[in-house]
Amino acid sequence: MSNMFSDWFSIIAACAIWLGALNLMKISLNKAYKKERDWFYAIVTIISFLVIVIAGFFFSGGRRFQEPGTNFDWLYINIYSPLSATMFALLAFYVASASYRAFRARNAQATVLLVAAFLVMLGRTPFSDWLSGLLFMPEGWQISNISNIIMNVFNVAGQRAIMIGIALGLISTALRVILGIERTYLGGD
Amino acid sequence: MQKIFEKLLSLDRRYIFLVIFLAVAVPIFLKLKIDIRVTDEVNAFYKAIAELSSGTRVLVACDYDPGSEPELQPMTEAGFRYFITNKIRFIIIGLWPQGPMQANKALVAINEARDEYIVVNDEKLYFGTDLVVVGSDTARYGIDFVNLGFQAGNELVIQRMGSSVRAAFQTDLRFGKPIEDFDIMRGLNKLSDFDFIYNISAGYPGTVEWVQFAVDRFHVPCGSGSTAVQAPQVYPYLDTGQLSGLMGGMKGAAELEKLVGFKDKATMSMVSQTAAHIFVVLFIVIGNLAYFATRGRVAKKG
Numbered sequence: 060m061s062n063m064f065s066d067w068f069s070i071i072a073a074c075a076i077w078l079g080a081l082n083l084m085k086i087s088l089n090k091a092y093k094k095e096r097d098w099f100y101a102i103v104t105i106i107s108f109l110v111i112v113i114a115g116f117f118f119s120g121g122r123r124f125q126e127p128g129t130n131f132d133w134l135y136i137n138i139y140s141p142l143s144a145t146m147f148a149l150l151a152f153y154v155a156s157a158s159y160r161a162f163r164a165r166n167a168q169a170t171v172l173l174v175a176a177f178l179v180m181l182g183r184t185p186f187s188d189w190l191s192g193l194l195f196m197p198e199g200w201q202i203s204n205i206s207n208i209i210m211n212v213f214n215v216a217g218q219r220a221i222m223i224g225i226a227l228g229l230i231s232t233a234l235r236v237i238l239g240i241e242r243t244y245l246g247g248d
Numbered sequence: 249m250q251k252i253f254e255k256l257l258s259l260d261r262r263y264i265f266l267v268i269f270l271a272v273a274v275p276i277f278l279k280l281k282i283d284i285r286v287t288d289e290v291n292a293f294y295k296a297i298a299e300l301s302s303g304t305r306v307l308v309a310c311d312y313d314p315g316s317e318p319e320l321q322p323m324t325e326a327g328f329r330y331f332i333t334n335k336i337r338f339i340i341i342g343l344w345p346q347g348p349m350q351a352n353k354a355l356v357a358i359n360e361a362r363d364e365y366i367v368v369n370d371e372k373l374y375f376g377t378d379l380v381v382v383g384s385d386t387a388r389y390g391i392d393f394v395n396l397g398f399q400a401g402n403e404l405v406i407q408r409m410g411s412s413v414r415a416a417f418q419t420d421l422r423f424g425k426p427i428e429d430f431d432i433m434r435g436l437n438k439l440s441d442f443d444f445i446y447n448i449s450a451g452y453p454g455t456v457e458w459v460q461f462a463v464d465r466f467h468v469p470c471g472s473g474s475t476a477v478q479a480p481q482v483y484p485y486l487d488t489g490q491l492s493g494l495m496g497g498m499k500g501a502a503e504l505e506k507l508v509g510f511k512d513k514a515t516m517s518m519v520s521q522t523a524a525h526i527f528v529v530l531f532i533v534i535g536n537l538a539y540f541a542t543r544g545r546v547a548k549k550g
Contacts, residue, residue, distance in 0.1 A: 062411055125349055126421075144315060144318065158531050159535040162536075163536060186526060188285060203285070210480065
């Protein structure tokens with residue numbers, strides 16, 4: 060029974076990918092047709108989608124589309140990869156800007172967060188060992204050690220609390236649904 | 249002094265962008281290197297893979313996309329290098345659609361053969377795909393490694409593999425051949441037949457799911473390479489021994505490169521990352537000094 064449900068989940072998940080792709084096309088085509096705000100980006104989405112789908116389905120030279128050397132692979136390596144990595148890399152700039160303008164020790168909690176962030180950020184770099192040596196910090200109290208304590212003790216305690224909280228929340232929600240107390244998913248109150 | 253602080257508070261963010269750009273770019277262009285200390289988590293990870301004897305079979309689950317490539321791709325490459333040089337066979341899969349392609353990319357990157365192909369028994373074997381050469385060792389597709397591709401279904405794929413690998417992955421990614429046709433897959437029927445899971449993860453589905461299903465349910469040891477953002481979330485599993493080891497972010501990758509003995513991209517990027525961290529810390533200090541000196545009187549700009 061468990062295997063059957065797993066198989067059906069995979070089938071539904073695979074269908075959902077197609078549904079998502081078709082829905083993206085529908086929304087983008089609608090936006091472009093009605094010339095809504097930023098309709099130009101909808102055109103870019105449609106063209107990108109069609110190019111990669113056509114390259115994968117029809118121009119793989121008789122090979123599997125994901126194999127190195129195919130047109131699909133070329134698009135993946137030379138366009139998708141750099142664009143995706145660039146989007147993620149931009150985060151570094153915004154994090155730096157936000158840390159300068161918004162990360163303030165306004166109260167005790169914010170100060171604790173700030174100090175912890177400080178120690179972990181420095182402790183995760185080789186620079187911390189050099190700095191600890193420069194400041195003659197005793198063995199076991201070097202920045203990297205303190206960073207490890209924060210990650211292995213305080214962070215683990217916090218993460219466990221979150222995990223247990225989520226698990227209890229899931230159980231209580233499931234019970235509410237099973238017992239008929241929770242009916243919002245049916246459209247009721 | 250007050251005016252300086254006020255000016256600092258209303259500093260145009262483009263100057264911050266410029267500083268971060270220089271902090272990251274200059275060390276890369278100057279090819280600066282820095283020595284790093286290996287942490288206990290990565291030592292434990294390395295110890296777990298070092299205990300694998302030649303011929304054992306490892307499941308490499310590449311659960312990430314190009315967005316996390318700078319952090320995670322070096323882990324994949326270092327892992328493949330280690331497996332090939334130690335004659336450990338590996339089976340690649342992905343719970344993320346892009347994962348198996350990232351693995352292909354890693355195999356092409358680590359291949360040291362200069363030729364495009366060789367002909368063996370009238371069969372053309374391409375380097376980087378059919379054959380991967382690392383130093384004096386060569387791994388052959390289907391015998392020493394295989395790529396089974398992506399399967400939709402998230403953690404349920406892991407659960408399905410628990411009873412039958414064939415039920416979750418019918419064919420391979422490269423040729424579309426049934427997986428039982430490959431030499432490497434002989435006798436490999438279910439998840440517990442694997443000796444180790446080498447998971448490279450950027451989020452969901454990823455390390456948490458591999459621990460919850462593969463480790464807890466099917467008792468297969470698992471080591472994780474996670475993004476720096478995800479690493480704090482999986483630390484509890486390390487503490488309990490559910491994870492054999494953990495590589496967190498680019499530093500984790502650099503530490504593995506050091507242990508494997510092939511310093512590559514992650515090691516090269518450590519100076520940039522260190523510089524960026526130092527400048528972010530400095531920005532926080534300056535921002536706070538200016539804020540308290542002016543008591544936040546200056547409106548934020550930019």
